[in-house]
Amino acid sequence: MHLLDPEVEKATPAELRRLQWEGLDRFLRDRVWSNPFYAHKYALAGVRQRSITDQGAFTSLPTVDKSQILEDVRQHPPFGSRSVLDDSDLRQVVETTGTSGRGRERYPLNQTDVDGVRAMERFGFHWAGVTKGSVVMSCLPLTTRAAGQWYHDAVRSLGGVFLATGNYDTAEKLRYLSEYDVSLLCASSPSYLRRLEVAALNEGMSPRDFGVRAIMVAGEPFSIDWLVEREEVWGARIFEQYGSTQRAIAWCCDRGAVPGGGRGVLHTLPHLALYEVVDPETGEEVADGEAGELIITPFSATSASPLVRFATGDRVTKLPADACPCGRTLPAFEAGTVERYDNVFRARGVNFAVSDIDDVVLNSGAREYQARIYIDQRTGREELEILAELEPGPDHGETTLREIATRLRDAMGLRFDVRTYEGSSLLPEGKSDLIKRQRWSDQRESRGGSAGTGSSS
Structure with missing residues (x-):
């Protein structure tokens, strides 16, 4: 077991809860109760500061979500009324990507926050084997997005060498992999790792020959079989990070x-943040093994612009503290299954998650795919269409399309129209964190239509 902080990693659940409440209580006293945004919010909700005397009472506070943060920033630019930061104390600014179409959240950080984020990020890189002199190649651009900046800071603090290749195209990234002894490849998403793999094979390179020892992915769910295959192709152990600009961070x-061919564990950092997993309908904490929405309070890293019970919109599966054989009793959730609640669709009376479709399509001969739900204007029926970019070669064609359609029907109880994608590659290219991969679109309020050739079942 690679320990970065033995006091935390060997602590009992009771000791971790004590550390967590001490940090949370101090955060509330120093940064929250007098904050203009929260003072107004809690007054409207009838919350009395004196009633919040333990963690149980804390979870009765109302949540805050993206729309409230964006409205606060709009009314009180540039950082919102939550920010009580003097200009001289500003050390960093990070923004969300804006891919939701609702605007970008903007967060200022002071030195305390920068140090807190670094403390959160260091764990995952240490666990992935980064030590003094380790070469870490990152495919995430260094921009105002959080990940590139925070990865850079954490790796440097561990004594690692950080190769910032995110602003280069895929061909240039392959050159770096060929010429440097890369210990850890931060590939951004699973989709972009696949893009690097395909590009290497197209150039006659074997990903194994790069000699990468470890790979970090984030941002997308994945199936076990798919990731095991990637480990075999690259000859490297793959790690997952869960992270957000709001400083909800967890690591394998x-x-x-x-x-061992099973799902790993994403360990949270309870001495630095409070992670809750709640039923989005009732607001109650879910039981171990159940899925719910992640609510985050990063009390160690948001002093300049406090976040209290931020509702992430991310669906995670809560695990017991002793779920991982590594011996750490850090609260955890399941690796490879984190996804957005808005990535769950309902069609023809059936609910399905995008990750369930990924599991079938990407393990049945397709490199990547694009999909949509639409209304057929002739029949008024809901239709589901998948355009699949198939693996090259004579073994993948109409038979593969029929197999995908059949497997989807058997797994979901839904008929999918599966066709060949005709166009440039769907695999992400270049600055992979600037545009989050959106495989599905819901076009049921627009006019229907179809394209491509293929099969349905």
Whole structure:
């Protein structure tokens, strides 16, 4: 077990809860109760500061979400009324990507926050084997997005060498992989790791020959079989990070994302943040093994612009504290299954998650795919269409399309029109964190239509 902070990693659940409440209580006293945004919010909700005397009472506070943060920033630019930061104390600014179409959240950080984020990020890189002199190649651009900046700071603090290749195209990234002894490849998303793999094979290179020892992915769910295959192709152990601009951060330990061919564990950092997993309908904490919405309070890293019970919109599966054989009792959730609640669709009376479709399509001969739900204007029926970019070669064609359609029907109880994608590659290219991969679109309020050739079942 690679320990970065033995006091935390060997602590009992009771000791971790004590550390967590001490940090949370101090955060509330120093940064929250007098904050203009929260003072107004809690007054409207009838919350009395004196009633919040323990963690149980804390979870009764109302949540805050993206729309409220954006409205606060709009009314009180540039950082919102939550920010009580003097200009001289500003050390960093990070923004969300804006891919929701509703605007970008903007967060200022002071030195305390920068140090807190670094403390959160260091764990995952240490567990992935980064030490003094380790070469870490990152495919995430260094922009106002959080990940590139925070990865850079954490790796440097561990004594690692950070190769910032995110602003280069895929061909240039392959050159770096060929010429440097890369210990850890931060590939951004699973989709972009696949893009690098395909590009290497197209150039006659074997990903194994790069000699990468470990790979970090984030941002997308994945199936076990798919990731195990990637580990075999690259000859490297793959780790997952869960992270957000709001400083909800969790990591796989040194066992990786698919240890022994099973799902790994994402360890949270309870001495630095409070992670809740709640039923989005009732607001109640879910039981171990159940899925719910992640609510985050990063009390160690948001002093300049406090976040209290931020509703992430991310669906995670809560695990017991002793879920991982590594021996750490850090609260955890399941690796490879984190996804957005808005990535769950309902069609023809059936609910399905995008990750369930990924599991079938990407393990049945397709490199990537694009999909939509639409209304057929002739029949008024809901239709589901998948355009699949198939693996090259004579073994993948109409038979593969029919197999995908059949497997989807058997797994989901839904008929999918599966066709060949005709166009440039769907695999992400270049600055992969600037545009989050959106495989699905819901076009049921627009006019229907179809394209491509293929098969349905």
